Structures are given as structure tokens and as C-alpha cells.
Amino acid sequence: MNRDQPSPRAIVQTLHNLRTVLPPATLLPSVMRLTGLADSYIPLETPVGTVFVAWNVRGITAVMRRDDVGNFTADYLRQFQRQAIAADATTANALRPALEATVRGERKAPLPFDLHKLTEFEQAVLRKALEIPRGQVRPYGWIAREIGRPGAVRAVGSALKHNPIPLLIPCHRVVLSDGQLGQYAMGGTNIKRALLEVEGAEPETLETLAQQHVQFYGSDTTNVFCFPTCRHARRVTLQHRVTFGSVREAVASGYRPCKVCRPA
Amino acid sequence: MVLEEELVLALAANPGQAFEAMVLHWQQRVYAFALRLTGSPQDAEEIAQDTFVRAWRALSQWPPERIRAMRMRAWLYQIALNVFRNRVARRSLTVIPLESPDGRPVIEPADDWRERPEVAAESAELRQRMAATLVALPAHMRVAVVLRHVEGFTYREIAELLEQPEGTVKAHVHRGTRQLRQALQHERVEVGV
Known part of the structure; x- marks a missing residue:
């Protein structure tokens, strides 16, 4: 026998030792994601600071503003009963531009959202909020009326307060009927004001109008009245602009509601 | 268990x-x-x-x-x-090439063998050659050898898993192991170790 040939025992021993190999750290997370037992997340820089955006196969589940990732993952697990695992770099890089464009208001195509755990009413409220263009605001009562539940203004406020996907579903563009900015789920009125400022909705003007009890702008050339942030209201020059404190006042003056922003 | x-x-x-x-x-x-x-x-x-x-x-x-x-x-x-x-x-x-294009051996993935004295005693080089030689075995032998000697299944368990007679499994394992020995020996002669 050749002296260089390894002994059968050495062969078996070496084979046995081939079992000691560590699986890659990416294996468990990808299995949990592919089975739908865990969701993915990425951190995203926004005008209100770092937020964490989470999603699963159905769509985006949450946007949370947290100081650090540990707080986020703990809160996410508590709220959704599923783990959130950091997305791999490829996925993160593929998704980030779409999220950033949505936050900047440059993306028209809607993102997929996973709202299936919410009630039909809550879903309707959030989908309606998605229709409010960047740089504009609508009152809670507008959403209630638009979704066919004009009496449910408080419930609309509650649904928006519990919006799991703020920023991407722009609940910050919904304000009190008198034009006051109102509360904001992701950090209070100051954050809401800052966001609207960034978007060009001129929150200080809105607050001034609220103090003056102005709810609508009209044009004396078209006899149409709008919400002050409607793009049609913005086109009216100062000399042709008239202001109204209520729908009744506008209608009594012979004005009809704008067909784009639908103030009544 | x-x-x-x-x-x-x-x-x-x-x-x-x-x-x-x-x-x-x-x-x-x-x-x-x-x-x-x-x-x-x-x-x-x-x-x-x-x-x-x-x-x-x-x-x-x-x-x-x-x-x-x-x-x-x-x-x-x-x-x-x-x-x-x-x-x-x-x-x-x-x-899987036995060597990467620049001639260096293919690198083994991370593992924890260094923490185990009996494994550490064995050269990393032998381990690497064994892994490469194993992959070169015909598939039916490779599966049988890995199940028996890497994963530690009994012949009976392997026979059930592969839906083959126990004798066939034994033959595949023995032939596979013999081929591994021969291949490792040839390689030594070739490289002049």
C-alpha cells in the first residue's frame, strides 16, 4: 500500500469534520421573510428625521419615527406581532428611491400598502388621504363627506391618528375644519407644521386664515370657490380673490364649489 | 433527542x-x-x-x-x-472549480472548527482537498457518503431516505469512500507532497 494514501479512518474522520460549517447569517432572515413570518425594514432619511419603513409581501406595513433601531424593532414586534428584519442591501437600494420620491411628492404611482388588518372605514379614510396633493390640505370633514360618511368626522380623526404609515400616506395634509393644523400622530403639531412647510402648503398662512375665520377662496371672475391650498385657488390674483367663512356664505354669494378640490 | x-x-x-x-x-x-x-x-x-x-x-x-x-x-x-x-x-x-481562476484554492466558508481541538489538529488543507474531492464524486456516491459519514445517518436510515436497498447504499458508501482515498492519494503524488 502506498504510504501516502490516507487511512480509511483518517478519511472517515475528515469527512465527519466537514460537518462543522456555519450557515450564513442571511439564511434565517431570508427564510423568515420568504415564509411571511417576518417583515423587512429600512431606515429612511426624511424632513422629520430618520424613520423606519417596514413591509411584507402584501405591501408597506408601517412607518415609524424612532431614535434608534432597537426601539423600532421592539415596538414593531409589539404592534404587529411579527419581527422586522433589516432588508439586504440590494432590496434596500431598489426600494429607497421610490420611497424618497413618494416623500418628496414626486411619485405618482401608488406604493403597495398592507392595510388589511384595518377596518374598511379606516382603509377608506387612508386611501382618501392619499388623494390630497403635496402642498395642499383638506379638512377632516372633507374626508368624511368624500367617503360617504359625512357624520363621522371624529372617526376620521381617529383613523388618521392611528395611520400606521404616516408620511407615505399623507395624514399630515388633513387639518381641522377651521383651518387650524390639528394634531399629528408622528410627533405633534410642530412636526406637522414643518412637514407642510417643506411641502409648500404655507402652514402659517393657513393658521392666519383660521384666525380670520377664512375657510375658502373664491374668484370673482369665475364665481368658483376652493380650499385655499387648491391649485385653482392659487392661480387667482389678489385683486380677484374673495374670501368666505363658510359654504353657505359662498353659495349665498352666487359661487359654486370647485370641481377639483370639491369644498362642498 | x-x-x-x-x-x-x-x-x-x-x-x-x-x-x-x-x-x-x-x-x-x-x-x-x-x-x-x-x-x-x-x-x-x-x-x-x-x-x-x-x-x-x-x-x-x-x-x-x-x-x-x-x-x-x-x-x-x-x-x-x-x-x-x-x-x-x-x-x-x-x-465548482477546485481552484479559483488565479490558481489559489477555493476558500471554504466560515466555520467553527478552530474551536474544536481534534479538528484543529487536522490541517485546513486536507479539509479543503477533501471537500473538493467529495464534490467530484458521482452524485449517487456523493449523496450516500455525505449522508453516512458527514451527517451520520445509519445505513438503514439512508436506505429509507433514498428508497434503495441497504446493500446498495452500503456499496455506494464503500465505493465512494475508496474513490476519495484514491483521489486524495493521486493528488499527493501529482503535486509531489
């Missing part, structure tokens, strides 16, 4: 909650099995991933009594074997 029985009971009670523990418990074995069959860390990760996803699809459908009755180890290896065979049939496995 106490832990395995506990896992089965936990899975039967609540598959969604216990599945992560099952993956944690088995991922090292399933990955090593796939790595030794394919020689490629990337293929091995994909096979292991596929194995657990298929396992979940079954578990999430099964009634508790069916989960309680399963033999988890044999079942998982069965799935992994099927995934491996399907990939071979589709020829989607990358061919």
Missing part, C-alpha cells in the same frame, strides 16, 4: 411561533449537507433556504396530529435532497 421532540410539539401547537426555532435548530445541518453536496456556498444557501420555505408550506397546512407524527430530521433531509436533485436536473448548479 429531547429538543427535537419539544420542537415538534411546539410546531403542532403553533407553527408560526415555533418555526423560527426549528430553522435555528436545523439550519447548520441543512446548510452543511447542501454545501457538501454542491461544494458551493451560494448553492448551499439557496438549497437550504428553499428547503425551509417548502417545509413551512407543508407545516402551515398540516393539522397538528400530522405534525406530531412526523420524523423531523428525515423529513427535512428528504426535502433538501429533493431540492438538490431538482436543481441538478435543471443544471442550475454552478460547477
Whole structure:
């Protein structure tokens, strides 16, 4: 026998030792994601600071503003009963531009959202909020009326307060009927004001109008009245602009509601 | 195996909650099995991933009594074997060169053998040559040798897994092991060690 040939025992021993190999750290997370037992997340820089955006196969589940990732993952697990695992770099890089464009208001195509755990009413409220263009605001009562539940203004406020996907579903563009900015789920009125400022909705003007009890702008050339942030209201020059404190006042003056922003 | 029985009971009670523990418990074995069959860390990760996803699809459908009755180890290896065979049939496995294009040996994935004295005594070089030689064996021998000597199944268990007579399995293991010895010896002569 050749002296260089390894002994059968050495062969078996070496084979046995081939079992000691560590699986890659990416294996468990990808299995949990592919089975739908865990969701993915990425951190995203926004005008209100770092937020964490989470999603699963159905769509985006949450946007949370947290100081650090540990707080986020703990809160996410508590709220959704599923783990959130950091997305791999490829996925993160593929998704980030779409999220950033949505936050900047440059993306028209809607993102997929996973709202299936919410009630039909809550879903309707959030989908309606998605229709409010960047740089504009609508009152809670507008959403209630638009979704066919004009009496449910408080419930609309509650649904928006519990919006799991703020920023991407722009609940910050919904304000009190008198034009006051109102509360904001992701950090209070100051954050809401800052966001609207960034978007060009001129929150200080809105607050001034609220103090003056102005709810609508009209044009004396078209006899149409709008919400002050409607793009049609913005086109009216100062000399042709008239202001109204209520729908009744506008209608009594012979004005009809704008067909784009639908103030009544 | 106490832990395995506990896992089965936990899975039967609540598959969604216990599945992560099952993956944690088995991922090292399933990955090593796939790595030794394919020689490629990337293929091995994909096979292991596929194995657990298929396992979940079954578990999430099964009634508790069916989960309680399963033999988890044999079942998982069965799935992994099927995934491996399907990939071979589709020829989607990358061919593993014994050396990388620049002539250096293919690097082994991270492992914890350094923490084990009996393994550390063995040269990393022999280990690497063995892994490469193993991948070059014909598939039927490779599967039998890996199941017997890497994963430690009995001949009877392997016969059941592969649905082959025990004698056939033994023959494949013996022939495979002999070929490994010869191949390793030839290599030594060639490189003049």
C-alpha cells in the first residue's frame, strides 16, 4: 500500500469534520421573510428625521419615527406581532428611491400598502388621504363627506391618528375644519407644521386664515370657490380673490364649489 | 433527542411561533449537507433556504396530529435532497472549480472548527482537498457518503431516505469512500507532497 494514501479512518474522520460549517447569517432572515413570518425594514432619511419603513409581501406595513433601531424593532414586534428584519442591501437600494420620491411628492404611482388588518372605514379614510396633493390640505370633514360618511368626522380623526404609515400616506395634509393644523400622530403639531412647510402648503398662512375665520377662496371672475391650498385657488390674483367663512356664505354669494378640490 | 421532540410539539401547537426555532435548530445541518453536496456556498444557501420555505408550506397546512407524527430530521433531509436533485436536473448548479481562476484554492466558508481541538489538529488543507474531492464524486456516491459519514445517518436510515436497498447504499458508501482515498492519494503524488 502506498504510504501516502490516507487511512480509511483518517478519511472517515475528515469527512465527519466537514460537518462543522456555519450557515450564513442571511439564511434565517431570508427564510423568515420568504415564509411571511417576518417583515423587512429600512431606515429612511426624511424632513422629520430618520424613520423606519417596514413591509411584507402584501405591501408597506408601517412607518415609524424612532431614535434608534432597537426601539423600532421592539415596538414593531409589539404592534404587529411579527419581527422586522433589516432588508439586504440590494432590496434596500431598489426600494429607497421610490420611497424618497413618494416623500418628496414626486411619485405618482401608488406604493403597495398592507392595510388589511384595518377596518374598511379606516382603509377608506387612508386611501382618501392619499388623494390630497403635496402642498395642499383638506379638512377632516372633507374626508368624511368624500367617503360617504359625512357624520363621522371624529372617526376620521381617529383613523388618521392611528395611520400606521404616516408620511407615505399623507395624514399630515388633513387639518381641522377651521383651518387650524390639528394634531399629528408622528410627533405633534410642530412636526406637522414643518412637514407642510417643506411641502409648500404655507402652514402659517393657513393658521392666519383660521384666525380670520377664512375657510375658502373664491374668484370673482369665475364665481368658483376652493380650499385655499387648491391649485385653482392659487392661480387667482389678489385683486380677484374673495374670501368666505363658510359654504353657505359662498353659495349665498352666487359661487359654486370647485370641481377639483370639491369644498362642498 | 429531547429538543427535537419539544420542537415538534411546539410546531403542532403553533407553527408560526415555533418555526423560527426549528430553522435555528436545523439550519447548520441543512446548510452543511447542501454545501457538501454542491461544494458551493451560494448553492448551499439557496438549497437550504428553499428547503425551509417548502417545509413551512407543508407545516402551515398540516393539522397538528400530522405534525406530531412526523420524523423531523428525515423529513427535512428528504426535502433538501429533493431540492438538490431538482436543481441538478435543471443544471442550475454552478460547477465548482477546485481552484479559483488565479490558481489559489477555493476558500471554504466560515466555520467553527478552530474551536474544536481534534479538528484543529487536522490541517485546513486536507479539509479543503477533501471537500473538493467529495464534490467530484458521482452524485449517487456523493449523496450516500455525505449522508453516512458527514451527517451520520445509519445505513438503514439512508436506505429509507433514498428508497434503495441497504446493500446498495452500503456499496455506494464503500465505493465512494475508496474513490476519495484514491483521489486524495493521486493528488499527493501529482503535486509531489
